[in-house]
Amino acid sequence: xxxxxxxxxxxxxxxxxxxxxxxxxxxxxxxxxxxxxxxxxxxxxxxxxxxxxxxxxxxxxxxxxxxxxxxxxxxxxxxxxxxxxxxxxxxxxxxxxxxxxxxxxxxxxxxxxxxxxxxxxxxxxxxxxxxxxxxxxxxxxxxxxxxxxxxxxxxxxxxxxxxxxxxxxxxxxxxxxxxxxxxxxxxxxxxxxxxxxxxxxxxxxxxxxxxxxxxxxxxxxxxxxxxxxxxxxxxxxxxxxxxxxxxxxxxxxxxxxxxxxxxxxxxxxxxxxxxxxxxx
Numbered sequence: 012x013x014x015x016x017x018x019x020x021x022x023x024x025x026x027x028x029x030x031x032x033x034x035x036x037x038x039x040x041x042x043x044x045x046x047x048x049x050x051x052x053x054x055x056x057x058x059x060x061x062x063x064x065x066x067x068x069x070x071x072x073x074x075x076x077x078x079x080x081x082x083x084x085x086x087x088x089x090x091x092x093x094x095x096x097x098x099x100x101x102x103x104x105x106x107x108x109x110x111x112x113x114x115x116x117x118x119x120x121x122x123x124x125x126x127x128x129x130x131x132x133x134x135x136x137x138x139x140x141x142x143x144x145x146x147x148x149x150x151x152x153x154x155x156x157x158x159x160x161x162x163x164x165x166x167x168x169x170x171x172x173x174x175x176x177x178x179x180x181x182x183x184x185x186x187x188x189x190x191x192x193x194x195x196x197x198x199x200x201x202x203x204x205x206x207x208x209x210x211x212x213x214x215x216x217x218x219x220x221x222x223x224x225x226x227x228x229x230x231x232x233x234x235x236x237x238x239x240x241x242x243x244x245x246x247x248x249x250x251x252x253x254x255x256x257x258x259x260x261x262x263x264x265x266x267x268x269x270x271x272x273x274x275x276x277x278x279x280x281x282x283x284x285x286x287x288x289x290x291x
Contacts, residue, residue, distance in 0.1 A: 044266065048259035055255050070256035074264070077254075081242040081261055087153065088238040088265075092221035094157035095164075099217040100210050102165045107172025107209070108198055112184065125166035133163070137230045144231060153236045156228060160221040168213040175209030176202060215276045222269050239265045 047055050049066040074081060110122055140159075149155035179202055187197040203210070225240040232238065243265065246258045 041266065041270070044259055044262050048256065048263045050256070052256050055259070070254075070260035071264075073254065074257050074260045078242065078246065078257065078261065080237070081239065081246075081264075084237050084239045084242045085265065087236055088222055088240075089268075091153050091157050091160070091236065091238060092218050094153060095160035095221040096214045096217045098157060099161035099164050099168050100213050102161065103168030103172045103213050104198075104203065104206070104210060106165060106169035107174075107176050107206075108202060110169060110173040111176040112181070122169070125169060129163070129166040133226050137227065141230060149231075151232045151235045156231055156236055156238075157221070159227050159231070160224060161217065164213075164217045164220060167216060171213050171216075172206060172209050175206045175212075179205050211276060215273065219269055219273060 048070055049068070050061070050064050051067055051069075054061045054064050110118060144150050144155060183201055183205075184197050187201050192200065223240065224238075225244070228236075228238040228241055229244075232241070239261075243258070243261055246261055247253055
């Protein structure tokens with residue numbers, strides 16, 4: 012009993028140290044970006060770093076004046092992320108219901124195929140897709156980019172939804188069938204409301220990915236559907252030199268909406284990560 016106290020204290024201290032390390036690792040880059048966007052240009056890369064400074068909004072004013080296309084690109088990112096989220100959530104709901112309620116060798120094989128496709132590096136997929144998209148006139152459109160993002164995440168979304176739907180008793184489906192409800196009516200009237208938390212989890216995953224994705228946007232867009240990450244890359248590659256203050260301001264503007272979205276939906280994100288871990 013005498014050894015239990017010090018041992019428990021040591022374990023608690025190690026856990027606290029691990030949590031602190033994770034917080035520093037995760038939050039330090041964000042704090043660096045936000046604070047640098049508020050520093051005068053001379054203080055951004057000062058050695059040693061200036062911890063006390065007079066905040067300024069000059070970099071945000073310069074961003075608004077010199078890079079108006081960035082805010083248009085933010086609108087494109089929002090539209091594409093919203094479209095991708097709706098498509099991915101609907102497709103994941105249908106796929107998750109099929110995997111949960113109609114298990115078979117071929118259905119399970121298709122699930123394995125989804126995982127295999129998900130493991131393929133995205134750059135490999137762009138090679139055959141680029142000439143096809145160009146020939147069909149889908150290049151530089153919001154809908155095509157949204158479909159790409161949704162397709163890339165349906166594999167993950169399907170298995171997240173399967174984990175939630177598995178926890179819904181099959182007896183509810185049978186009771187609905189006795190009352191005369193078909194499969195689709197059962198899905199949308201019974202299963203979907205009970206699996207709403209899983210749908211929100213999938214929505215969080217897809218929206219965050221679509222908001223931050225760069226490679227597909229770089230390959231398949233040029234002007235009309237250009238997203239915010241592409242404009243950030245243009246700020247870095249400016250011929251007049253990198254305006255670091257403007258770059259940090261743009262990164263902050265692009266970062267804050269997704270941080271707020273994740274903070275508001277964090278319980279759904281955790282639920283998605285633990286889907287299927289327990290049986291209801």
